[in-house]
Amino acid sequence: MYDEGTALADRTAVNGVLMTMDDSTGANIDHEPLDRTDAHPASSAPDSSPFLDPLPPVDATTATGIAAAVQQGSVTAEQMVRDALDRIHARDRKVNAFSVVRTEAALAEARALADRPDLDMLPLAGVPVVVKNNVDVAGEVTRAGSLAGDGLPAAGDHPVVRRLRAAGAVVVGLTSVPELGLWGVTDSTEGITRSPWNQRFSAGGSSGGSGAAVGAGMVTLAHGNDGLGSVRIPAACCGVVGLKPGRGLVPAEVGVDSWGGMTENGVLATTVADAALMLSVLADRAALADLEQPPTLRIGLATAPPLALGRVDRAWTTAADRAAAAAARAGHTIGVSELPYQGATFALMLRWVANAAREAAAVPYPEMLQPRTRTHVALGKLALRSGLVRAAQVDRIEARLLDYFERYDVVVTPTLATAPPRAGRWHRRPWLANVVANVSYSPFTPLWNLVGWPAISVPTGLHPRTGMPLAAQLAGPPGSESTLLRLAAQIESTLPWRRTCP
Numbered sequence: 001m002y003d004e005g006t007a008l009a010d011r012t013a014v015n016g017v018l019m020t021m022d023d024s025t026g027a028n029i030d031h032e033p034l035d036r037t038d039a040h041p042a043s044s045a046p047d048s049s050p051f052l053d054p055l056p057p058v059d060a061t062t063a064t065g066i067a068a069a070v071q072q073g074s075v076t077a078e079q080m081v082r083d084a085l086d087r088i089h090a091r092d093r094k095v096n097a098f099s100v101v102r103t104e105a106a107l108a109e110a111r112a113l114a115d116r117p118d119l120d121m122l123p124l125a126g127v128p129v130v131v132k133n134n135v136d137v138a139g140e141v142t143r144a145g146s147l148a149g150d151g152l153p154a155a156g157d158h159p160v161v162r163r164l165r166a167a168g169a170v171v172v173g174l175t176s177v178p179e180l181g182l183w184g185v186t187d188s189t190e191g192i193t194r195s196p197w198n199q200r201f202s203a204g205g206s207s208g209g210s211g212a213a214v215g216a217g218m219v220t221l222a223h224g225n226d227g228l229g230s231v232r233i234p235a236a237c238c239g240v241v242g243l244k245p246g247r248g249l250v251p252a253e254v255g256v257d258s259w260g261g262m263t264e265n266g267v268l269a270t271t272v273a274d275a276a277l278m279l280s281v282l283a284d285r286a287a288l289a290d291l292e293q294p295p296t297l298r299i300g301l302a303t304a305p306p307l308a309l310g311r312v313d314r315a316w317t318t319a320a321d322r323a324a325a326a327a328a329r330a331g332h333t334i335g336v337s338e339l340p341y342q343g344a345t346f347a348l349m350l351r352w353v354a355n356a357a358r359e360a361a362a363v364p365y366p367e368m369l370q371p372r373t374r375t376h377v378a379l380g381k382l383a384l385r386s387g388l389v390r391a392a393q394v395d396r397i398e399a400r401l402l403d404y405f406e407r408y409d410v411v412v413t414p415t416l417a418t419a420p421p422r423a424g425r426w427h428r429r430p431w432l433a434n435v436v437a438n439v440s441y442s443p444f445t446p447l448w449n450l451v452g453w454p455a456i457s458v459p460t461g462l463h464p465r466t467g468m469p470l471a472a473q474l475a476g477p478p479g480s481e482s483t484l485l486r487l488a489a490q491i492e493s494t495l496p497w498r499r500t501c502p
Contacts, residue, residue, distance in 0.1 A: 061499070063127045063220040063274040067168070070126030071119065077126030081110040081170050084128035087218045088173065094199060096191040097212035099133045100140055100174040110170045122168030123281055123289070124221075129164055130213050131223045133174035134181050134206075135265070137161055145177040145188045145206075148360075148368040159251035160223060160265045160282050167281040172219065175209025178427070179373050180359050181225070181263075182206065182352075184233055184438035185426050194423045195237050196501040198468050202420045204237035204442075206230040207268065211238035214268045215469075217500035221278050225252075227263035228352065229445025232457035232473060235268055236415040239459050239469035239501065241275045241488065243267045246478050247452030250282045259355040262449040270499035272458070272489040279481065287482070294486040297332040299324060300408035305417060306341040306443045315470055316414040319460045323472030324412050326460075326494040327487060339411060340400035341447065347393040348446045353380035354389050375431035398451045405477045410487060413444045415457040415471040444473055454481045458488045459497040 058074050059065025060083065069075045085103055092098050110126065119125055131137055134144040136154035138161075143149055161171065176193045178186050186193035186208025193208040195201045196216035203212040207224030211234025214222045224231040226244040235242020244266045252258035252265060265282060269275040273291060280288040301324045303317045324334050356373065357380025360366055369377070383389055404411070421437045448455040455475035463470055472491075474484050 061217075061220065062271055063124065063269065064271075064277055066127045066220065067123060067125045067277075070113075070168070071122070075126075077110040077113040077168070077170060078107060080126045081106050081128050081172060084172050084219055088213075091216050091218055092213075094194070095196050095203065095212040095216055096193045097175055097203070097209040097216065097218065098130070098173045099143065099145075099176045099190060099209065102140070102171060102173055105139070106170050106172040109165075113168060113170070116168070119168070123277060123286075124164065125168035127169045127221060128172045128219050129169045129221045129223065129278075130173050130175050130210060130219050131161055131164075131171055132177055132207050132210050132225060134177050134225065135160065135223070137171055137174060140174060144181060145179045145186075146363070146369065146373075147189065148363045148365045150364045158253065163251075163281055163284060164223070169221070169281075173213075175207070175213055175222065177207070177209060178205045179370050180356065181227060181230060182356055182373060182376060183426065183434060184229070184442050185421050185423075186234070187424065187426050189427070192423050192425065195420065195468060197239055197462075198466055200422055201466065201468055202237065202423045202426075204234035204420050207242075208234045208237070210268050211235055211240060211242070214238065214240045214270060215501055220270060221274055222268040223265065224268050225263050225265045226449065227259045227355070228348070228449055229442050230263075231266040231268060232415055232445050232455060233420075233442050235457045236459075236469060236471035237420045238268075239471075239497065240499075241267075241269050241272055241459070242457040243275050243279060243481075243485070244448065244455050245279060245283065245481050246454040249285075249454075249481060250279070260351060260358075261452055262351060262355070264449075264452075272485060272492050275456075276485045276489075279485070288485070290482075291486055291489045293490070294483055297327070297409040297483070297487060298407065299327050299332050299334050300337040300339075300404070300411040301334055302337050302339045302411050302413050304338050306339075306345055306447070310417060310443055311440070312414060312417045313419070315463050316416055316418065319470035320412050320414045320472045322460045322495060323458065323474070323491055326491040327412070329494050330490040332487070335408070337404075337408070337411075339413070339447070340397070340404055342397075342400070343393060344397050344447050344450060345443075347397065348450055350383050350389050350393075351450070352376075354383045355380070357381045357384055370427045372427060372429070372431045372434050394450055397447075401451060401453075402477070410474055410476045410480070410483065413473045413475070415444060415473040416442055417444065419463065419466050419468055448475050453478055454484055456484045456488055458491055460491075460495060461497075
């Protein structure tokens with residue numbers, strides 16, 4: 001795990017020995033492998049985490065293990081679902097990950113799987129999964145963390161839910177979400193969602209419930225969606241892998257016009273292999289589950305914050321350094337660089353409020369929205385009326401990024417800049433307090449939503465003071481999901497992480 005000595009060693013390595021590609025010349029420089037003493041203790045074996053309950057003699061701590069066991073008949077889907085439900089009922093009171101637990105419905109669906117003639121071919125056979133409560137699950141109310149909806153059960157499944165079920169997964173519950181998915185912390189009138197690693201801190205947002213459910217070991221896989229970092233942020237807060245695919249790979253249709261093309265449905269998991277497997281199902285592309293070694297990559301390391309006055313905790317800078325060091329040990333070339341963030345913050349703020357205004361226009365009872373949300377919506381209406389939201393803003397930013405990726409295949413940044421906000425009733429606090437808290441701790445994730453490119457967050461250790469997870473973000477140009485997953489798998493093998501909170 002993270003400590004000051006190895007942190008300083010990694011920073012020195014990245015700035016010295018691991019500078020294997022000069023930013024201006026692109027020349028490769030030979031380097032010696034780093035000492036492995038900075039690696040995390042591995043915990044991939046089923047019995048390695050004291051947090052997990054005794055389970056059948058199969059690898060029931062990963063989705064790939066559960067699916068293989070169900071396919072082979074070693075266990076039944078009902079057993080796996082019942083085990084997951086038992087963990088949810090035992091653990092969720094501490095983190096408040098769930099808005100709905102589908103106990104009887106999930107068990108019935110698991111029993112029905114036994115009659116599927118293709119059970120041995122289903123990639124997610126019998127795997128318990130959770131779905132963020134802002135996409136439709138048939139028969140359940142899609143509340144999106146708000147009291148302003150119509151409260152009627154959904155008539156059918158969202159396309160991503162249909163794909164999960166067709167692959168053999170069983171939806172055991174719906175996870176907590178802040179109102180309309182707008183906020184980077186997850187809380188509502190129903191409760192506060194906390195990180196399982198340190199319950200004084202938020203699990204992040206807006207897929208905070210999904211992150212907490214996976215990080216606490218209640219399930220191995222979770223659906224989330226990501227409009228400003230809403231999968232990667234809770235993944236970082238809860239010590240798990242969080243993947244936002246690029247635009248168009250997975251059916252979106254979240255809210256109104258998928259937040260102008262900024263929101264994508266993604267994955268939270270404890271291993272890269274599980275994340276790749278679930279993405280292959282959501283995208284209906286089996287090849288995405290293949291994690292063979294990637295070719296040698298040119299990797300940019302960019303730890304400077306998007307805003308000149310922004311602050312980045314040294315431990316979070318080190319989180320990115322450690323990922324870059326692990327990539328260098330795997331044979332890739334690293335160059336310290338800066339991302340072209342110019343203009344991105346203004347464009348993102350405009351779209352954050354404008355998307356809220358569009359979303360609220362479809363709400364049956366807008367007067368029941370939270371005060372912070374109503375302020376956000378009012379500002380969004382003003383931005384839309386004023387014509388401030390323009391496509392050219394994004395075009396310029398994307399052009400600069402394309403120039404950057406002429407030199408690099410992947411960029412590594414910290415996922416967050418600081419620890420998440422303290423867990424609390426943020427929905428009762430003023431709008432400005434919410435905005436400042438959200439922007440301050442998560443400035444690195446939204447850029448990739450603005451341009452619609454893929455990004456993934458991977459754990460890289462624990463904070464020396466808070467005990468909260470640290471994580472690095474890997475991002476790439478359109479179509480690079482497979483490259484990011486394969487690189488993440490290499491980092492995982494070189495720098496393994498504890499997969500659930502002890």
